[in-house]
Amino acid sequence: GEDVEQSLFLSVREGDSSVINCTYTDSSSTYLYWYKQEPGAGLQLLTYIFSNMDMKQDQRLTVLLNKKDKHLSLRIADTQTGDSAIYFCAENPSGGSYIPTFGRGTSLIVHP
């Protein structure tokens, strides 16, 4: 079955890098996503990576994919207080409906 696991909390100091990790189980996943959710709001897609890639960089965000270990990470460089939010990893198995399975989310707390 499908299962996405994330650690629940991460606390970092402003200006440091944050690394949020995720493991997934469906080896047929074609896309893997990172979403951000601020309090009381919906989810905002931050970035996604195709399963045939091992790295993607987008400004302060770097996504690393280890397909062999089914491990995905999101690195946020120069973390700011505005980055405080819940970050969800999601996998999207192959198929036509594009219905992702989400992890429980990692709550990132950035303190001065």
Add this chain to the structure above:
Amino acid sequence: DTGVSQNPRHKITKRGQNVTFRCDPISEHNRLYWYRQTLGQGPEFLTYFQNEAQLEKSRLLSDRFSAERPKGSFSTLEIQRTEQGDSAMYLCASSPDRGYEQFFGPGTRLTVL
């Protein structure tokens, strides 16, 4: 277009009452999804429409839940005879055909007393 919108943003109801939520997707998006999110959890898939056709339903969608998208534009999600366990955030998302990105609305927070 300002994105996916959902109404109401908050709904408080008494157990046993019926509630209906509305989602307006991004106008050119053919696909529309409903999710439920409880505290400390990620969104859980409920159902999915391609235009007006409801193509997939989760086993989470009990017979008290019904969703429609009559003209392939906005969608409604109705919960009949609400129970306290229905208290959650109900999220709607849309995407274009063959799109890999889903765009989420702000959600409707339901509280059942």
